[in-house]
Amino acid sequence: MTETEDKISQAREEIENASNIVILTGAGISAESGVPIFRGQEGLWQNYRPEELATLEAFWKDPKLIWEWYDWRRNAVKDAKPNPGHYALSELENNLQKVTLVTQNIDGLHQMAGSSGVIEMHGNLWQIRCTKCGDIEQNFDVPLRELPPKCKKCGEIGRPNVVWFGEMIEMSLIDSILKAIEECQVMLIIGTSGVVEPAASMGLVAKQANKTVIEINLDETPSAGLYDIVIREKSGEILPLLFTSNRTLS
Numbered sequence: 001m002t003e004t005e006d007k008i009s010q011a012r013e014e015i016e017n018a019s020n021i022v023i024l025t026g027a028g029i030s031a032e033s034g035v036p037i038f039r040g041q042e043g044l045w046q047n048y049r050p051e052e053l054a055t056l057e058a059f060w061k062d063p064k065l066i067w068e069w070y071d072w073r074r075n076a077v078k079d080a081k082p083n084p085g086h087y088a089l090s091e092l093e094n095n096l097q098k099v100t101l102v103t104q105n106i107d108g109l110h111q112m113a114g115s116s117g118v119i120e121m122h123g124n125l126w127q128i129r130c131t132k133c134g135d136i137e138q139n140f141d142v143p144l145r146e147l148p149p150k151c152k153k154c155g156e157i158g159r160p161n162v163v164w165f166g167e168m169i170e171m172s173l174i175d176s177i178l179k180a181i182e183e184c185q186v187m188l189i190i191g192t193s194g195v196v197e198p199a200a201s202m203g204l205v206a207k208q209a210n211k212t213v214i215e216i217n218l219d220e221t222p223s224a225g226l227y228d229i230v231i232r233e234k235s236g237e238i239l240p241l242l243f244t245s246n247r248t249l250s
């Protein structure tokens, strides 16, 4: 048995013995669907770092530029389809008493794969929120007709309904994630670089509460040393092997 096969079988055993699992996903799970990640060469947009663009300050400095970036991101996601990783997670819901799926992604691919009750920590790429009246519009236009888009109710400019660096995530969301971690036996952390808070600390919270933490990520991450099982492979290849009984690693 190779080292990876050994880890897969350990992870399968942990998952089979659990009735309640929390899953945290990041941009890596959508990489095999062709959606660019942030932290990698292909994640760069016109040589800007996401930290320079994804802030309220950057938005007010140049709303058109920020909307051009979001227009590009929406274009990158519009034809993307869920990959076997997303589907494996949605199937997991049928086999376990409780699955809480928390994502930092804003692409909506988990829902498209059939996952229910997804907690979107960072919002959604297909929603525009008015900067004045707060009205939220679902909008699937690619490209957008007007940059920046205007609110249909009050005419003010809209912003992406996402959480930017320096912005707060709703406390009720954080509370429900912490409660789910407290109640689970196993936490899976998939395709997240582990540098964006508060998601980055969720695995540590689980470890402090003595939960089994399994990480799947192509690259090294800052907290991997604390986790129980770490698999350095593509999530779209590994996840289907974790939850079905009759497959082997090719």
Ligand code: NAD
Binding pocket: 025, 026, 027, 028, 029, 030, 031, 032, 035, 036, 037, 038, 039, 040, 043, 104, 105, 106, 107, 108, 122, 190, 191, 192, 193, 194, 195, 196, 216, 217, 218, 219, 220, 221, 233, 234, 235, 236
């Ligand atoms: P990130 O870009 O910082 O890190 C992605 C991680 O995925 C990296 O550690 C990389 O090694 C790993 N990875 C890449 N391909 C993989 C694969 N096939 N299988 C497993 N792992 C793989 O992403 P993050 O940690 O989610 O960063 C947080 C921010 O990025 C969030 O605010 C999120 O909203 C935003 N983001 C979202 C999307 C999306 O919605 N799809 C895309 C880019 C960025």
Ligand code: ZN
Binding pocket: 130, 131, 132, 133, 134, 135, 151, 152, 153, 154, 155, 156
């Ligand atoms: Zn408005």
